[in-house]
Amino acid sequence: MFNRNELERYARTLWWGLTTARTNPYAPGDTILLRFDAPALPLAEAVFDMLMEKGLNPVARQNMTPAMDLSFYGRGTDAQLTAVPAGDRELVESANGLISLIAPASLTHLKDVDPKRIGQAAVARKFMRDIMEQREQSGDFGWTLCLYPTEAMAEAAGLTMAEFKAQVVDACFLDHDDPSAKWAEIFTEAEKVKAWLNGLLIERLRITSENTDLTVTPGQDRRWLGVSGHNIPSFEIFLSPDWRGTEGVYYADQPSYRSGNYVEGVRLTFEKGVAVKTEAKVGGEFVAKQLTLDEGANRLGEFSLTDRRFSRITAFMANTLFDENFGGDQGNCHVAVGASYADTYAGDQSTLDKDRKNHLGFNDSALHWDLVSTERKTVTATLADGSELIIYKDGEFQY
Numbered sequence: 001m002f003n004r005n006e007l008e009r010y011a012r013t014l015w016w017g018l019t020t021a022r023t024n025p026y027a028p029g030d031t032i033l034l035r036f037d038a039p040a041l042p043l044a045e046a047v048f049d050m051l052m053e054k055g056l057n058p059v060a061r062q063n064m065t066p067a068m069d070l071s072f073y074g075r076g077t078d079a080q081l082t083a084v085p086a087g088d089r090e091l092v093e094s095a096n097g098l099i100s101l102i103a104p105a106s107l108t109h110l111k112d113v114d115p116k117r118i119g120q121a122a123v124a125r126k127f128m129r130d131i132m133e134q135r136e137q138s139g140d141f142g143w144t145l146c147l148y149p150t151e152a153m154a155e156a157a158g159l160t161m162a163e164f165k166a167q168v169v170d171a172c173f174l175d176h177d178d179p180s181a182k183w184a185e186i187f188t189e190a191e192k193v194k195a196w197l198n199g200l201l202i203e204r205l206r207i208t209s210e211n212t213d214l215t216v217t218p219g220q221d222r223r224w225l226g227v228s229g230h231n232i233p234s235f236e237i238f239l240s241p242d243w244r245g246t247e248g249v250y251y252a253d254q255p256s257y258r259s260g261n262y263v264e265g266v267r268l269t270f271e272k273g274v275a276v277k278t279e280a281k282v283g284g285e286f287v288a289k290q291l292t293l294d295e296g297a298n299r300l301g302e303f304s305l306t307d308r309r310f311s312r313i314t315a316f317m318a319n320t321l322f323d324e325n326f327g328g329d330q331g332n333c334h335v336a337v338g339a340s341y342a343d344t345y346a347g348d349q350s351t352l353d354k355d356r357k358n359h360l361g362f363n364d365s366a367l368h369w370d371l372v373s374t375e376r377k378t379v380t381a382t383l384a385d386g387s388e389l390i391i392y393k394d395g396e397f398q399y
Contacts, residue, residue, distance in 0.1 A: 001149055001165060007046040009174050013232055014047060014144055015054075016180040018097050020187070020229030022142025028055030030096035037063050040103035040148035047099060059091065066106040073113045073121070081117060082124035092128045096141060103148035107156050107318060110260030115286060118259045119293040123366040133342055137349035146172070146232040147321050156257060156318035163315070170312040171233040171322060183227075186235065186310055190227035193237055193307070196399040197224040197391065198346075201384035204245065205303070205391075207333060209377035211253070214270070214335075216303045217245020219361050223346040226304075235311040235325045237397070238304035240340035242361030244273040246300045250335055252371035254326070257318055261286045266371050268337070274298055275337065291337060296365030302336035304370075305379065308395035324370045331395030332374045338367030 002010065019026060026032075032051050036044040044060065051058040064072060072080070110118065135141035147153075147168060154164035169175050173182040205216045219242025226237035252266040265281030275298040280287045291298040304324065311327025326332045340362040345352050357364065379392035390398055 001161075002042065006169070006174055007043055008050075009176075009179050010043055010146065010172065011046040011050045013172055013174070013179045013183065014099055014146055015050060016183055017144035017146075017229035017232045018099060018142055020183075021144055022097065022136075023139040026054075026056065026096065026142075029057060031057045031059060031094060032097040032099060033091065033095045034058050034060045034099050034101075035063060036060070036101035037103035037105065037148070037150075038065055039105055039150045040101035043101055043146075043148050047101070059095070066104075066109040070109055070113070073110060073117050076117070076121075078120070081121045084125065084128075088128065089131070092131050093135075095132075098132070098141075098143040100143070100145035101148055102145060102319065102321065103150050104152055105150055106152050106260075107257045108260050108262070111262075113260065115259050115261070115289045116293075119290075119366065123294060126366045137342065137352065142229075144229055144232060145321065147317075147319055153318050156262075157316050159315060159317075164317070167313060167315050167317060167322065171325070187227050189310065190235075190237065193397050193399055194224045194226060196397075197237065200381060200389070200391070202381045203384055204382045206380045206382070207250075207377060208380075209251075209333075209373060209375035211251035211267070211375060212249060212333075212373060212377065214248040214250045215246065216300065216335075217242045217361075219245065221346045221360060222344055225341070225344055227310075231321055231325075233311070233313070233322070233325055235327065236304045236306045236334070238302055238341075238344070240301055240342075240344040240362055241303050243296075243299040243301070243340070243363040244361045246270040246273045250371070250373070251375075252334075252373050254316060254323055254332070254372040254374055255282075255318075256320070256323070256369075256371065258286075258290070258369060263287060268371075270300070273300070290367060290369060293338075293367045294365050296363045297338050297367040299337065299363045299365070300335055301338045301340040301363045301365065301368055302334075302370070304334050304336075305392050305397070306332045306334075307397050320370045320372075323372050326372065326374055327395075328374055329395065330374055330376045331392075332372050333377055333379070333392075334370050334372040336368050336370045338365040338369055339363060
């Protein structure tokens with residue numbers, strides 16, 4: 001799939017992402033957890049070798065195969081679904097970084113499994129995500145992830161393997177001799193956008209398109225983030241709003257694969273912050289079940305915009321990492337139902353405990369599901385003085 005030079009470039013790009021995503025620098029002897037799907041083994045080996053060369057201690061962990069997934073979620077008892085293997089907690093408590101390589105061999109093998117069983121396992125392991133989030137806030141942990149092409153994803157996206165790989169190469173700048181230098185350019189430009197947005201006193205945002213009319217409330221002590229190194233590729237600029245201020249209708253025209261299910265044409269109606277009505281052209285029953293996973297699953301955890309001038313992604317990729325960064329003709333907007341991102345808090349991260357999060361309207365959930373709209377749209381901000389300002393139009397930030 002990739003030649004040696006491309007694999008080395010990809011590995012170096014992930015190192016840029018990992019080091020950019022963590023506030024404290026890495027040092028020899030630090031532990032880096034390397035998680036990967038089986039098809040991504042060639043890239044995992046390249047990353048492992050790079051980490052060894054840098055004097056770090058990589059811990060390689062292969063994710064379950066589709067057959068293992070089916071056995072686990074299909075046959076598992078409640079005790080098996082919720083069991084946490086010895087050492088998992090200790091690993092996330094001590095790891096200094098995480099690199100995840102996404103390469104699913106199947107997108108639909110769990111389609112006949114009750115989503116609640118998958119959710120049950122996710123809820124039982126949510127504490128590990130919380131630990132990593134807390135350690136990231138203190139600067140002791142960083143993470144990044146990327147995608148490695150598979151036949152299953154290419155088929156689901158309606159692309160040939162060559163076309164799918166080309167999108168990955170373009171999006172991650174692997175056709176450059178030094179992809180990290182190109183990412184540094186994107187990072188600098190994104191900093192300008194974030195500085196502009198964070199300098200505006202935005203009371204609320206209204207997103208309008210052919211099928212969307214949604215009001216989002218950024219909330220107190222929020223900051224816009226993006227192009228942080230966490231995702232390769234990543235072009236989005238986002239925040240986690242005060243979920244209580246969400247009103248109106250949001251429509252995701254881009255399809256989505258989740259837990260083995262294909263979903264298309266999702267329409268969510270929000271009242272007083274809660275999605276009181278869920279609809280979909282395909283997969284409506286699954287959408288409804290996902291939004292009852294836990295108390296926070298039917299609330300907004302993220303609002304995001306991607307400028308089409310940043311992103312070279314022009315095709316549906318059947319994977320959220322790429323689809324939420326779609327550029328195309330009109331850029332994209334996406335929202336996530338479920339968990340919010342604590343690092344969008346503009347204050348002292350060390351003070352952001354559970355009570356403070358609740359007070360500020362940061363949402364808590366085991367779910368985080370990005371739903372993407374590529375429709376032509378306008379985003380209008382109402383500022384603290386009552387004036388209105390268009391911040392995004394026709395796929396571009398208006399800075």
